[in-house]
Amino acid sequence: MRPLVVLGDALLDVDVEGSATRLCPEAPVPVVDVEGEWVRPGGAGLAAMLLATRTTPDVVLVTALGADTTGRRLASLLARDVEVLRLPLDGETPRKTRVRASGQSLTRLDTGRGRAAEAPLPARVRHAVDGAGAVLVSDYGRGVTAHPELRRLLTELTTHVPVVWDPHPLGPPPVPGATLVTPNEREALAVAEGCVDVADAAEAVRRGWGCRATAVTLGAEGAVLATPDSAEPIPVPVPDGAFLGAQQLDTCGAGDRFASAAVAALAEGADVTDAVVTAVDTASRFVAAGGASALSVHYADRRDGPEGTHFPGRSAFEFGEHVRRRGDRLVATGGCFDLLHAGHVSLLKQARALGDALVVCVNSDESVRRLKGPGRPVVPAADRARLLAELSCVDSVVVFEESTPSAVLERLRPDVWVKGGDYADDELPEAEVVRRHGGEVVLVPTLDGYSTTRLLQEALRRPRATVHDGRGWAPGTIGSKEAR
Template identity: 35%
Template sequence: MDRQLVERFLSRIRQIRALVIGDLMLDEYLWGKTERISPEAPVQVVDISREDLRLGGAGNVINNLMTLGCQVHVAGVLGDDADGRLLRRLLEEKSVGIQGVLMSPDRTTSRKTRILASNQQMLRIDRESQNPISPEMEARLADHVRRVAEDFQVILVSDYLKGVLTEGLLKEIVAIGREKGIPVVIDPKGSDFRKYRGATLLTPNRKEAQTASHIAIVDEASLLQAGRFLAEALDLEALVLTRSEEGMTLFPRDGEEIHLPTEAREVYDVSGAGDTVLAMMGLGLAGELSLEEAARLANVAAGIVVGKVGTSTVSHGEILEVIGRRHQDTDLKIKDREVLAGILEMEREKGRTVVFTNGCFDLLHVGHVKYLQKARRLGDLLVLGLNSDESIRRLKGPRRPLINQDERAHILAALDCIDYLVVFDEDTPLELIEALRPKILVKGGDYSPEGVVGKDLVESYGGRVELIQFVDGKSTTNIIEKILQHYGEEGGLP
């Protein structure tokens, strides 16, 4: 994936509001060690050394969303018991909207207790209700979803077959999503997927897809058959079929299937990976990524969480670290404007001085390099604003630039003196300077201070303008003229 695209998307997640509907539960982890057999029965004795209580089920989807910075509201039904009240308090502590969480005296709040030793799960104990919620609860939940739906960019449905997501409620959720143009992304369960018909996207694993399609998935051909059948029969915009250590496959309504190999280095625990995929696919669609872009990002996130023990989440930094493995240093320096503005704000808080200059830098030459090296010595960071191809054509005519903006960006980013580079499309860098707020604005010595775009702005917040002389006789125009003199009459290069 393009790192700049990922950075831009991650920077905007805080603006996304997601509604999560589903089965809420508590995940309890008891960690210990085993060194003896019980005298009472031929079983291992686990000496517990640590306990951990987390949000589980749909709560793990919430954990993923909150870790990434999304605004979350949840709807579901809990038992009116001690665990139910504890779960509500945990949600409130995370600043999750819980107006849609209903309490029922007829239910037991789900708690799953896992006992682990030497990083291996030895036993799981479940305490829960699995009966369908009452018609009254179903109607109250549906009414709440209809009233608040327009406040959200995506609806995420996490079905663990604990009775909250009845067939009637699911049909109502899908209908609300279609009516209001809100993506409805569902992590399905069970043998009958017809209750999810009309959803935007489903994220089943291989076993679930096999059960629901009644097609034994034994090879790639049968996997494609099952995925295509479900996507078409259920009138989905797309289906993402997760395949554990083999990655995932995207089945879009329009277009060819896309196989995504696993991003995991090592697989320790796949529990919760489906929740991560659901969360990331939902955020991707809400953040206006394409289906393929969202699936690729979800695949990266899933590869991270299966390398952790227990249901886990993934952070911005972990995602960018994985994406960064595929790129060279030049890619890491080239930033989107919004992302770079955030980076520079943090650098200023550390007391670092940001220097900014801009230009076309078509046919990089020694004059450019000397100029940039001098600019870098004026502060702690040098940011280069690079004119896009379109802006150069407007400034210099249709025959320029000679080198396209992507190539120019990577060539310049390879210079040690440049810390960050951003491409801008405007005729002047004023809007870019407003966004980045450098302390020192640098231009060539052929300018007068009064003629430097952004001078008044930078000086208004205590910054200054510096002029640097170019190396005499070194310019792109001179290089072009020299080439034409040497080879123009000969009809080309020898």
């Protein structure tokens, strides 16, 4: 099955939980004694997480995240279950904080007004959207769904792939031809000006937006479905088995659960009516079971470190998978790196500057011998890898046996593959592998005069070397104990 792609605006939801037993003396407001802070992905992040944990593990989220603390925390939360393809964000990552006492929300604080930046769409995003088995668009009015290239891709997908669109008043209208659009009652009535009846509004929205079907969600009343095949909109009530009678149900995330259940059903071959029936039932049970708050984790329980990126002792492939799931940009480069020199360091620093993490692919000893001759390498692979791993610009190292890194790149799938500018693009057999997985090949300038072969030739031309004999500098023979 092809992956389900969720596209839209992610945010961080925070619940500050406590108890309130007294009023503030300065104003008639409750004083909350904080007992803990609970966090979870919100918006498109919640929709993706619901799909990944309740429906299918193969979920890709396309969203815009900032490089701030909120963005890093959100990316770390998502990385457990979802592959995140990250778009740039102008401004701070949105965060919504609810202050709650004894299960009752007292106030909500919204911070972070960042919006998706107007930037070219990364190749990996285009590749993921083109290969989607179904798409859920989760719009929270932060600009992702307004990206012109994304809208063009989605318009093309509607002809052969289920596209469910959960709209937002501050976002653009869905693309024409969307399989199912899921506004709530207030949103539908606002779009269908002049309509008072929800059923009329559902049909007006369907016609106005040019979508195949509209399901207007009505909370505890279920939904109303408008399709071109029915003379009248179809009411879809909450099933008797879904308990919604309690007074203090937390409905946070109900719309995301409805839309995610609908797209999952459509992806499995259900028709629109059956998908909406399933979505009403699933969302009702989700709310009755505690809603989105049931997916929260206590912030003190996180063990990922400040940015959640270090994986000591794990393979480069595990590290690369973690970087991708965080939505960060994975860069890789490769070579023999025999006798590490300033030219190597310059290449590695330039490579690291092109993304968020750098994996170095190192030729094994046998691979170096095939490429450079029987006298090489000078430094064994284990030592070369250890030296590279000690550099601050290198995040992980992998040694490969083949003459080219094509096989290792097939598993690593970097966003960027970097080589020195002394290569030409058509000389890199691994370039096809990189591009097939949505990555790009970048050639960076090299430092003139630096190469291991040249250093060895220089050394061989000098029969004697200057060494320190404990009293001062004196001549010593290369290869002697003193010169080692």
